[in-house]
Amino acid sequence: MREYFPANLQLLCRHYRSIAEVCRQLGINRAQFNKYLSGQSLPTPYNLKRICDFFGVEEYEIGLPTEQFARLIGAKAKPSSDAAEMSAPQQMLEHLRQRSSNELQVHVGYYHEYYHSMSMPGHILCSLVHLREEGGHYTYERTERLQTRAARGEDYERYRYLGVAYYLQNRLFFVDYESLTSNEICQTVLIPSYKSRITRLNGLKIGVSSADHRAPACSRVVWEFLGTQINRVSAYRKVRLYLPDDPELDDDLRERLAQTQMVDGLFQIA
Structure with missing residues (x-):
């Protein structure tokens, strides 16, 4: 949990305009939340459940390796600018987009x-x-x-x-x-x-x-x-x-x- 939690929490926060907004909606002190983001401390079981419920993830998921967690929540890698490098399915989706x-x-x-x-x-x-x-x-x-x-x-x-x-x-x-x-x-x-x-x-x-x-x-x-x-x-x-x-x-x-x-x-x- 300690190894991957900070990076995964940062990834989830990117879906909001600011850290301050997340803290306000969660009702968690900004200074304490910054310690979670930096890895200085881990949330208590009570706060961990509040955070997971807020973002719609399970407690075990937020401790997964960051690459695996990013795929789980649908984070996308930067797309290639060269359409010729796209596979056939990628070209179909890009056409629809x-x-x-x-x-x-x-x-x-x-x-x-x-x-x-x-x-x-x-x-x-x-x-x-x-x-x-x-x-x-x-x-x-x-x-x-x-x-x-x-x-x-x-x-x-x-x-x-x-x-x-x-x-x-x-x-x-x-x-x-x-x-x-x-x-x-x-x-x-x-x-x-x-x-x-x-x-x-x-x-x-x-x-x-x-x-x-x-x-x-x-x-x-x-x-x-x-x-x-x-x-x-x-x-x-x-x-x-x-x-x-x-x-x-x-x-x-x-x-x-x-x-x-x-x-x-x-x-x-x-």
């Missing part, structure tokens, strides 16, 4: 994503999404937690998805993979907001169940915009499974998701 509209910029920020769980039928899953722009590329991180209201402590499964986003012909396309196991890919297509203030975006999500049968599945999906700067700890508390009649889900959200039905174990769009 160049065709993608810059209107994607207005959608950068944090979202709560709601859709019918592919692994826990009869539940609606809320995940936390962070869409950001990095050197002309739009990438995002999506965190899921398969935990019901009744579950306690560490009784849950957690998944982190890393992906790329494109704005093509008036539609938002998101393609991601599960970064901890690398055994699934999801695609989400959303209808962009043309209003001056983004509230909720509607669309479809296709993927596979994480259960043993790994059935292909499709669901209506709703992204609720939270803002460009948020309290991640507070936002993460909502990341879990909900029953459709849960009072925390409003009528508008239920109506937007209502056209999804389950037929023969698969989700069908009415």
Whole structure:
């Protein structure tokens, strides 16, 4: 932990405007936080959990070798300026990036994503999404937690998805993979907001169940915009499974998701 923690913490802080902002949102003294960044001291177990919850990482992950940790959170190496050096898959992705509209910029920020769980039928899953722009590329991180209201402590499964986003012909396309196991890919297509203030975006999500049968599945999906700067700890508390009649889900959200039905174990769009 002591060997890699400072560099990994610095890497996480780069996703924010300043160290002062991180300290303010975490509620940790700046001088003490600087000691963590420099490696002079390690946080207490309590502060370590607060830091990991804030950044959406596990405690064991933040102590991984920095190269491995950078790959885990989706940090990118500097791209080559010579297109001829790119592999065929890289050229395809670069082609899409160049065709993608810059209107994607207005959608950068944090979202709560709601859709019918592919692994826990009869539940609606809320995940936390962070869409950001990095050197002309739009990438995002999506965190899921398969935990019901009744579950306690560490009784849950957690998944982190890393992906790329494109704005093509008036539609938002998101393609991601599960970064901890690398055994699934999801695609989400959303209808962009043309209003001056983004509230909720509607669309479809296709993927596979994480259960043993790994059935292909499709669901209506709703992204609720939270803002460009948020309290991640507070936002993460909502990341879990909900029953459709849960009072925390409003009528508008239920109506937007209502056209999804389950037929023969698969989700069908009415």
